[in-house]
Amino acid sequence: MSIPAAPADASRPVVEPVLELADVNVYYDAVRAVKDVSMAVRPNTVTALIGASGCGKTTLLRSLNRMHDLTKGARVEGRVLFEGQDIYDRGVDPVAVRRAIGMVFQKPNPFPTMSVYDNVVAGLRLAGRVRRAELDAVVERSLRQAALWDEVKDRLGGPATGLSGGQQQRLCIARSLAVDPAVLLMDEPTSALDPQATARIEELLAELKQYVTIVIVTHNMQQAGRVSDLTVFMHLGELIEQGPTDQMFTRPQKELTERYLSGHFG
Amino acid sequence: MVGPALRRGGTARRRRGVMNGFATVLVVLSAAVVLTPLVLVLIYLVGRGIGSVNLAFFTRLPAPAGEPGGGVAQAVLGTLELLLIASVIGLVIGIGTGVFVAEYPDHPLVPTVRLLSDALVGIPAIVMGLVAYALLVVPLRHFNGLSGGVSLGLIMIPYVVRATDEVMRLVPRAVREAGFALGLPHWRVILSIVLPGAASGIVTGAMLAMARVAGEAAPLLFTAFGNQYWNVDPLKPMAALPLVIYTYSISPYDSWHRIASASSLVLVVLVLVTTALTRFVFTRRAR
Numbered sequence: 232m233s234i235p236a237a238p239a240d241a242s243r244p245v246v247e248p249v250l251e252l253a254d255v256n257v258y259y260d261a262v263r264a265v266k267d268v269s270m271a272v273r274p275n276t277v278t279a280l281i282g283a284s285g286c287g288k289t290t291l292l293r294s295l296n297r298m299h300d301l302t303k304g305a306r307v308e309g310r311v312l313f314e315g316q317d318i319y320d321r322g323v324d325p326v327a328v329r330r331a332i333g334m335v336f337q338k339p340n341p342f343p344t345m346s347v348y349d350n351v352v353a354g355l356r357l358a359g360r361v362r363r364a365e366l367d368a369v370v371e372r373s374l375r376q377a378a379l380w381d382e383v384k385d386r387l388g389g390p391a392t393g394l395s396g397g398q399q400q401r402l403c404i405a406r407s408l409a410v411d412p413a414v415l416l417m418d419e420p421t422s423a424l425d426p427q428a429t430a431r432i433e434e435l436l437a438e439l440k441q442y443v444t445i446v447i448v449t450h451n452m453q454q455a456g457r458v459s460d461l462t463v464f465m466h467l468g469e470l471i472e473q474g475p476t477d478q479m480f481t482r483p484q485k486e487l488t489e490r491y492l493s494g495h496f497g
Numbered sequence: 498m499v500g501p502a503l504r505r506g507g508t509a510r511r512r513r514g515v516m517n518g519f520a521t522v523l524v525v526l527s528a529a530v531v532l533t534p535l536v537l538v539l540i541y542l543v544g545r546g547i548g549s550v551n552l553a554f555f556t557r558l559p560a561p562a563g564e565p566g567g568g569v570a571q572a573v574l575g576t577l578e579l580l581l582i583a584s585v586i587g588l589v590i591g592i593g594t595g596v597f598v599a600e601y602p603d604h605p606l607v608p609t610v611r612l613l614s615d616a617l618v619g620i621p622a623i624v625m626g627l628v629a630y631a632l633l634v635v636p637l638r639h640f641n642g643l644s645g646g647v648s649l650g651l652i653m654i655p656y657v658v659r660a661t662d663e664v665m666r667l668v669p670r671a672v673r674e675a676g677f678a679l680g681l682p683h684w685r686v687i688l689s690i691v692l693p694g695a696a697s698g699i700v701t702g703a704m705l706a707m708a709r710v711a712g713e714a715a716p717l718l719f720t721a722f723g724n725q726y727w728n729v730d731p732l733k734p735m736a737a738l739p740l741v742i743y744t745y746s747i748s749p750y751d752s753w754h755r756i757a758s759a760s761s762l763v764l765v766v767l768v769l770v771t772t773a774l775t776r777f778v779f780t781r782r783a784r
Contacts, residue, residue, distance in 0.1 A: 296678065298678065301674070326680050326682050335678075336671055336675065342672060342675065342690055345693075353676075353689075354680060357676075403675065406679065
């Protein structure tokens, strides 16, 4: 299940969404944390999920690559189509799903026992592809894409935990990119970082979308405004409004959205 | 310029000082009580045994009773071989079970396994010897080293299970999730990401379990049995330092008593050194 990273082509109108959600509900035991969400994500775009704490945005994000399979009591209903295929269909391998739809987490989580190099190639090497020359190329490409190459090229063999927090997060991004995913899910990737490191990652997103489609959860509205093409606003588990980011931030259609964006709650 | 809230309390401060001093004395005393027997045992063993710890002790077979000289080389070798057999059994089963318990917490068997494993710690060593006797001595119709190693391995299992379980659960969930998010299967995440992260703790647990069984004599009495001669064949009776200590201590010969003391000293030092070495190596690596 390998997906070539298609270069962005602005002249050609994109028809097929990469991800398409239809009436998605997520339950934690009896609690319904995400309610009837339907939306579509177009390739080579950045989609931001925004909303107050506890609105279900992270829960929704984690349903997009079957991370909830690992949580006891969590259950997903509805359809999540990836390139037309429901990832919750019987016979779909969750491991293959996560290979195509990667994830970057809130706190940088490099593998602590591995070097920078080993972290980047972990996804490839541990899945069985081991040609050294190939790996070297992947490391350089991924680290360049994550704008980290210049900072770590002289210490690829050093421990990943020796990097700063912002570098570690970009390392995690490089590690996800190394397996060449079609979609990258990012769960508040800058919330543990200082403003400078945050700015670097935000710049990075604009570059990255030529290789990969991004869905990012953020509790920071300004960040959503800066980095995303499409914004999805959620409240208490429901999708309240979605639309092109500029339109949403200037002319929100729903009163709730407007109140959230103007800082009345959240 | 000090406000009243900060200035107050001449007597309160004195009282606090007294309490602090009292508590300090109490903790230091407790530590001393813990350490005293260990130090006394060491002094006693060094005093009685150090004279007999020489090259011959490690290289020669026992001399006939009453004759000077001789060593317990066969028992040193036997103890090492028994520990090797015990470790293979104790580590393979112990780590395997520990991984199961830590990584599949929702499996219906896990609470039972954890309970039984904890209960196993409380089972007397001699009972484990009986198990090995029934399994390996009775069918073979003679005492053998393998049964001794198995009995020690059975004793090791619960310690290794608990150490593995505890340190694997210390590996952050975020690190596992990172592995899953790369599209790695569960077994691969365990093997290449969680286990290396937990390795130092598992090794420490394994060394402590080995130290725990190295001095066991009871289960060996009717399994490995002991041997006065060289033997590396695990299917024949095998010597061990604890058995030497047992046999020689209750003998009427003074020269044998000295050998028993020397064996005790070697055993204690062996355990101390292994423990200290493991701790040293792994605290250094952790930094």
